[in-house]
Amino acid sequence: MAGIKALVGLSFSGAIGLTFLLLGCALEQYGVYWPLFVLIFYVLSPIPTFISRRLSDDDSSSNACRELAYFLTTGIVVSSFGLPIVLARNNTIRWGACGLVMTGNAVIFLTILGFFVVFGGGDDFSWEQW
Amino acid sequence: MSGFLDGIRCGDCECNVDWGERRNTIASIAAGVLFFTGWWIIIDAAVKYPDQGQFHHAYHTCGVIATVAFLMINAVSNGQVRGDSYSEGCLGQTGARVWLFIGFMLAFGSLIASMWILFGGFVVPQKPAVYPGIAVFFQNAFIFFGGLVFKFGRTEDLWQ
Numbered sequence: 001m002a003g004i005k006a007l008v009g010l011s012f013s014g015a016i017g018l019t020f021l022l023l024g025c026a027l028e029q030y031g032v033y034w035p036l037f038v039l040i041f042y043v044l045s046p047i048p049t050f051i052s053r054r055l056s057d058d059d060s061s062s063n064a065c066r067e068l069a070y071f072l073t074t075g076i077v078v079s080s081f082g083l084p085i086v087l088a089r090n091n092t093i094r095w096g097a098c099g100l101v102m103t104g105n106a107v108i109f110l111t112i113l114g115f116f117v118v119f120g121g122g123d124d125f126s127w128e129q130w
Numbered sequence: 131m132s133g134f135l136d137g138i139r140c141g142d143c144e145c146n147v148d149w150g151e152r153r154n155t156i157a158s159i160a161a162g163v164l165f166f167t168g169w170w171i172i173i174d175a176a177v178k179y180p181d182q183g184q185f186h187h188a189y190h191t192c193g194v195i196a197t198v199a200f201l202m203i204n205a206v207s208n209g210q211v212r213g214d215s216y217s218e219g220c221l222g223q224t225g226a227r228v229w230l231f232i233g234f235m236l237a238f239g240s241l242i243a244s245m246w247i248l249f250g251g252f253v254v255p256q257k258p259a260v261y262p263g264i265a266v267f268f269q270n271a272f273i274f275f276g277g278l279v280f281k282f283g284r285t286e287d288l289w290q
Binding site: 005009063064067068070071072073074075078079082085086089090 | 133134135136154155157158159161162163165166167170173174177178207280284
């Protein structure tokens with residue numbers, strides 16, 4: 001199992017991602033806080049994968065539960081990019097803020113993926129690791 | 131700093147697995163992108179044109195039926211339709227075939243309906259804002275193709 005250094009690196013990239021999100025809200029030329037709703041998508045995104053890993057230990061090549069989890073996770077990721085675009089097209093937020101939020105999204109989702117790759121892989125994934 | 135990246139195992143992640151096993155993952159992700167992009171297109175159109183005169187709210191029915199069709203098509207596995215899965219399920223093989231038939235009919239029907247809405251509701255009456263009609267069409271097209279990719283892009287062979 002990977003150690004402290006990976007954890008520190010991932011928490012750093014997570015902080016950078018949240019910084020981008022907050023810059024998109026709090027900079028003087030933007031000033032509206034609607035983009036913070038993407039935080040809901042950040043929190044929801046690992047849940048389908050956790051549930052499917054918990055429910056089914058089947059590591060064979062076709063596993064319907066895992067594929068459904070990937071489908072739903074992709075949907076949550078797409079939604080977190082779709083929300084700033086819809087807000088910007090409706091002039092609720094500026095396009096510059098939209099760009100910052102989408103950059104923050106990309107960094108956060110790469111961080112979450114990094115968590116799964118570093119800490120979640122292997123046949124003996126079990127809750128005792130926590 | 132010397133061991134900073136030691137914990138990240140790039141070499142022995144699942145990248146070594148051959149494409150046969152990755153196919154299901156890629157198909158699931160592609161289907162997710164298509165399906166949810168379709169819904170965000172219609173959300174965008176609904177936000178930009180909230181007025182009933184510009185975008186009649188009944189046109190949303192098309193996307194809802196397409197989503198129901200997506201769920202119906204993907205609720206049955208190909209194995210249940212062929213009859214070679216371990217359990218019969220609630221409806222049996224014939225029931226699974228009827229369910230799949232109805233699901234595909236709803237899917238094709240909603241795609242045709244979306245084209246009808248675009249041309250009959252927006253192009254022919256020469257409405258000033260055609261974008262809602264285009265959005266309905268693209269929503270249903272994306273949901274339809276997302277359903278196809280999710281159904282046929284994945285393989286159910288348990289051994290490769």
